[in-house]
Amino acid sequence: MAKLNWGMVGGGEGSQIGPAHRLGAGLDGEFAFVAGALDHRPEQGRDYGQRLGLDADRAYGSWQDMLAGEKDRPDRVDLVTVATPNATHFEITRAFLENGFHVLCEKPMTMTVAEGEELVHLANHTGRICAVNYGYSGYSLVRHMRAMVARGDIGKVRVVVAEFAHGHHADATDADNPRVRWRYDPAQAGVSAQFADCGIHAMHMASFVTGQEVERLSADIVSGIPVRTLEDDAMVNFRMDGGAVGRLWTSSIAIGRQHGLAIQVFGETGGLRWSQEQPNQLYYMPLGQRLQVIERGEGNLSPEADRTSRVTVGHAEGMPLAFGNIYADLAEAIRARKDGRTMDPAANLYPRAEDGLRSMAAVFAVAESGKADGVWVDARPPMFR
Ligand code: NAD
Structure with a gap:
């Protein structure tokens, strides 16, 4: 199966969140990192992009150059991650959506409510994915909490x-x-x-x-x-x-x-407790019973948890793998659209423009x-x- 093509705007050398995106996107071998405008300083962005393995003609100096360079390529990027400072998210995300790209935008998605509404409308109108990186919702046991609540385990x-x-x-x-x-x-x-x-x-x-x-x-x-x-x-x-x-x-x-x-x-019938710094344990207290510790990676927890657990029970997983689960959802969403099929419901959990x-x-x-x-x-x- 051919890899999907992936590009980044922002996330340059020394940035806080860029490395977690590259780790997450690379986790399953679904995405090939092929293009980027990684830095607000064009030369640094081009240089760092090439050191990360981008071809020279796809290590762009600005997001505008990246958009112009990618939009007519037959092998253009399937997904663009926007990991720049907050005030730039709206303009960059809007431009890529308008040109038919799927986008994963960092939070906060915009600076105003009106801009947010515009992106929701644009994503609906173009039929493109506009996802937002609430990456912590990718943790396996967070997905399991959601599944437990939905199936009525705590009433x-x-x-x-x-x-x-x-x-x-x-x-x-x-x-x-x-x-x-x-x-x-x-x-x-x-x-x-x-x-x-x-x-x-x-x-x-x-x-x-x-x-x-x-x-x-x-x-x-x-x-x-x-x-x-x-x-x-x-x-x-x-x-x-x-x-x-x-x-x-x-x-x-x-x-x-x-x-x-x-x-x-x-x-009404139970309580749940989870903390991101100890993400491999979920505490579950059913009413009138004893406290239970649910370990990430235990078999058959829920389809949502099983799909997003990557290493054997007892070995710690952390934040880049949670981001990896958002990317895995997006890969499934993009492939389902390409193949004209319904996507796996357990993957249909990536945060939306809404x-x-x-x-x-x-x-x-x-x-x-x-x-x-x-x-x-x-x-x-x-x-x-
Ligand atoms: P940062 O300042 O560490 O890095 C920003 C990067 O973007 C730098 O490499 C900079 O050169 C580049 N950049 C700036 N303007 C650009 C432009 N116009 N074109 C191309 N590149 C540009 O910032 P950060 O802490 O990595 O945060 C980036 C975004 O990620 C913010 O919106 C922040 O809120 C978000 N963030 C999200 C999480 C999360 O958990 N989801 C965590 C941290 C940060």
Whole structure:
């Protein structure tokens, strides 16, 4: 079976997230990395691309050159990953979708709700995939949590508690460091800092696992380091369309916390608990019984978990393999379209433009509620009201 052709915009040398994409996309041998505009500095991007193995004529100096160079090639890229800074996502993603490419865009997908709606419409209109990299939804046991909730193992969900709290911006003496400062500057970051950066991962995961969408929310936002204009800590209460009550805490000043993404779901007949830093164990408490530890890689957990577990039980898997599962979903989605068949339902779980849009609506709702002392606001994008 011929490999699919894959390209990247962003993710240049020294970038934070570029290597995880290359590891994830390369995991199954489904994608061949053939093109890239990897850096905002053309020469560095061309040079690094060739060192990574791209042909010289496909190691582009800019995304515009990549689009022009790829669009008429018979072997053009099947999927483009956009892993550039947030403010550039919309323009680049829109341009590639308009030219008929499938796109995997980093989060947050856009800077405004209107831009998010435009990408949803464009993906629907062109029939192209516009996926968003909520990569942590690729973890095998997160997929298993979703399957357990969907098949009724914990009954109707009452409460979901999501966290994404780290301590990497907690040093007040470092707040003026340009690498940190821009994140809390509205001119560069938009209306929200910590919630838009990390909170949306936790909120997406709450929706992904419960199968419910956020309808309204109330936010308490603060700048724990007072020179910051935007929030570095937020507590968000929310209500979901299936009746679940949501609690979400996100922070960048939680000293001692590392990545800090975790989720708990409490239903009428059981509870589930999972943490991204120990992703190979899922804690399951059935009502009136004893606590059970479900290990990733145990046989016959669920089709969704079995498909996304890559190494034998007892050997740790981590984040690049979760990203690999998003790429595996996308490979299956692209191949199913090429072959004119229905895709494997267990792979039909990659986050969509609609998820990216819902996150943007939540970001603006958090900012609005936070400014109004926690007043409850509608968190849905206008097109889903
Ligand atoms: P970074 O600053 O470390 O790297 C950005 C890269 O993009 C650099 O190589 C830069 O040269 C390149 N770049 C910038 N503008 C470009 C342009 N116009 N054309 C081509 N290349 C360009 O940033 P990062 O931390 O890797 O974050 C990138 C994106 O990924 C952000 O949107 C961020 O929110 C997201 N991210 C997502 C996750 C996740 O878990 N899904 C984790 C970290 C970052």
